[in-house]
Amino acid sequence: MPGPQVETTEGSKAPVGKGDFLFPGTSPDLRQLLKTHHRGFRAGSILKVEAEESGAIYCLLSGWLALSKLTEDGERQIIDVILPGEIVHPSSADSHTSWIQIETLCYATVAVVPQAAWARLEAADPCMRRIEAVTIAASLSRMSERMLRLGKGTAESRIAYALTEICIRLKAIGESDVCDYHLPMTQQDLGDFVGLSSVHVCRTLRRLSRSGVISTADHMDITIHDLDRLAGIAGVDLDRLRAEIISAR
């Protein structure tokens, strides 16, 4: 695990995602808010530590985030991966500390909006409510799909599910028309995401390649050759999954 510092500096790679266009039904007020609090974070930055004081909402404009938890002995579980256009509410039930650690998986631009400003916007613009409800529903849905495979489910189906889920979500935001994308994670990260050791992630990935379902190029460039077969291995109905985790628009 690298030792990432809290960074605000501009990063190196071209950003993924198209900013405001990602947020549906965007009011001028929201656009303004996002622009005002817009910040860049380099890969591996920690935006928020778990149990830390938290008074802001995080809107991802470009790049990838990981929400993670750490065990006492320093092992990491990635609870969710956040893509451009998604919103993170880090406040837990006590409404002032964070339930999660927020880190960047690559260079990312994020609008860190203070809760007060967010609440004002919410009150002013009724359609914000719907966006939020849908965001939360999608996040619960995909978390529970992953839990299902963490509990029951082999290494193959966990990896296959993760690749399928990411693929579908990327398509929904127009990042990948074909089933071909770059995962900005190491095999270690992917292991922390699906509950496997990095060694076994490697083996599983290679088994999937050998069987021709996917192929991988340098540093986690994934090509899905047969999405239906991958979904089969994941044990997921693609249409049902899309309905559950993709906003209706």
Place this chain on the structure above:
Amino acid sequence: MPGPQVETTEGSKAPVGKGDFLFPGTSPDLRQLLKTHHRGFRAGSILKVEAEESGAIYCLLSGWLALSKLTEDGERQIIDVILPGEIVHPSSADSHTSWIQIETLCYATVAVVPQAAWARLEAADPCMRRIEAVTIAASLSRMSERMLRLGKGTAESRIAYALTEICIRLKAIGESDVCDYHLPMTQQDLGDFVGLSSVHVCRTLRRLSRSGVISTADHMDITIHDLDRLAGIAGVDLDRLRAEIISAR
């Protein structure tokens, strides 16, 4: 797995939970709404099937619910356990099908409130917003704590965590002052909850009893003799956990 039917009949056992008193800052309107849509379900009823059309919000007044997912080959993962005073929003991102199966773990009374009525109440009473936000935050927090242990974490720590979480939540609603409660689940259910086979749940439970941390009596009566030690095995900081999953009030 039993074959539970969709039941609406009154059940047999005395209900757990005190109805309206559980919902904080309860407005007369909410009380009225809960009373109107109040229904009883016997143990093992399925209130909602996954991917089914869903147009209601479920407020649990008494008893226990399980939110579960099924794999293609019929295995079940319990995603969350719901206690009296908690609210379930089954709508997924497409906002009209359910992301989860809802079932009763014992006789339960539930207010099944149509979305329209709920939305009206939400619009009328601003404090509903806060209740909902806190409910969702708590649910995300405890789901992610469980994911952390599903991914990393031994059988012992998974079971220990589940028992700890339930204990803390029961205390918060005044159901159990001492660390002594009845779990309305079989060992199979508990296994489906923490991602273990029922056989291994049994072994783990007995190991925990033999070491004196807990003891179990007939059909899942749990007594926690040393909550701190149990929390230690679970790898959880009790105060941090309470802050994350218990509403501030």
Place this chain on the structure above:
DNA sequence: CGATAATTTGAGACGTTTCAAAGCGGGTGG
């Protein structure tokens, strides 16, 4: 081009599952 991090592969250890069978308990019908 050397240093450092990430991937790949092998072999053995470990924890959990599966299969099987034996106790226990509670409910039902005779």
Place this chain on the structure above:
DNA sequence: CCACCCGCTTTGAAACGTCTCAAATTATCG
């Protein structure tokens, strides 16, 4: 009221999947 039955728990033994350790290989970056 007893006997039976069925579901749940308990225990053992073997099989299986994943992890750990270790070393070789390959990419990345200064």
